[in-house]
Amino acid sequence: xxxxxxxxxxxxxxxxxxxxxxxxxxxxxxxxxxxxxxxxxxxxxxxxxxxxxxxxxxxxxxxxxxxxxxxxxxxxxxxxxxxxxxxxxxxxxxxxxxxxxxxxxxxxxxxxxxxxxxxxxxxxxxxxxxxxxxxxxxxxxxxxxxxxxxxxxxxxxxxxxxxx
Numbered sequence: 001x002x003x004x005x006x007x008x009x010x011x012x013x014x015x016x017x018x019x020x021x022x023x024x025x026x027x028x029x030x031x032x033x034x035x036x037x038x039x040x041x042x043x044x045x046x047x048x049x050x051x052x053x054x055x056x057x058x059x060x061x062x063x064x065x066x067x068x069x070x071x072x073x074x075x076x077x078x079x080x081x082x083x084x085x086x087x088x089x090x091x092x093x094x095x096x097x098x099x100x101x102x103x104x105x106x107x108x109x110x111x112x113x114x115x116x117x118x119x120x121x122x123x124x125x126x127x128x129x130x131x132x133x134x135x136x137x138x139x140x141x142x143x144x145x146x147x148x149x150x151x152x153x154x155x156x157x158x159x160x161x162x163x164x
Contacts, residue, residue, distance in 0.1 A: 005159070006094045017088050017101035024105025028140040029112065035129035043131060050133050057117075057125035058137075074114040074122030080107050095155050102148030109141030 008016065035055045043054035059070050084104045091097050110126045118124030128137040 007092045008094050008097060010092065013092050013094075013097045014088070016094070017091075017097045017104065020098060020101030021105035021108060024102060024141065024144045025109050025112065028105070028109035028144070031140050032113070032127040032129065036127060039129065052131040053129055054131040054137055056128045056137050058128050059123075059125040070114055070118070070125065071122045074111060077107055077111040077114065081111065093155075095151065099148040099151040099155070102144045102151070106141040106143075106145030106148065109139070109144070 035053060039053050039055040043052045045052050061069070061073050081104065084100060084107065088097065088100050088104070091100060113126040114122045114124045116124060117127065126139070126141075128139050128142070130139060130143070131137045
């Protein structure tokens with residue numbers, strides 16, 4: 001049985017998803033605080049201008065869109081987390097559970113910025129710090145979200161091919 005088709009017990013699936021999400025949140029928040037403490041005044045080149053560490057705060061959504069809509073984005077984030085928890089309660093395929101755990105961790109990592117990095121309800125800005133020359137500045141939570149979505153899409157393609 002391959003990793004793509006292996007099913008887990010509900011308890012194991014639950015533990016894998018929450019452990020993955022928890023690890024993402026811890027790493028995300030640790031690295032955001034590290035970036036804030038060390039790079040708030042500018043940036044540091046890691047590999048020339050190709051890869052930099054740059055501390056920025058994004059009050060909007062991806063690519064700084066919807067700036068000033070932090071509360072609405074936060075409410076949507078809460079709804080997404082609730083939906084992910086519902087989907088996870090019905091998932092048992094190992095790769096899906098892992099991918100959903102990555103997405104949940106990423107969503108909670110950025111949502112926690114909205115909750116804890118502002119003065120009022122859901123008005124905090126998301127901390128971004130990885131500045132790769134061709135991608136807007138992002139963070140571990142963003143990377144986790146993208147990897148989780150890519151993993152789900154790849155799995156859908158592979159499972160679709162193997163079942164034809």
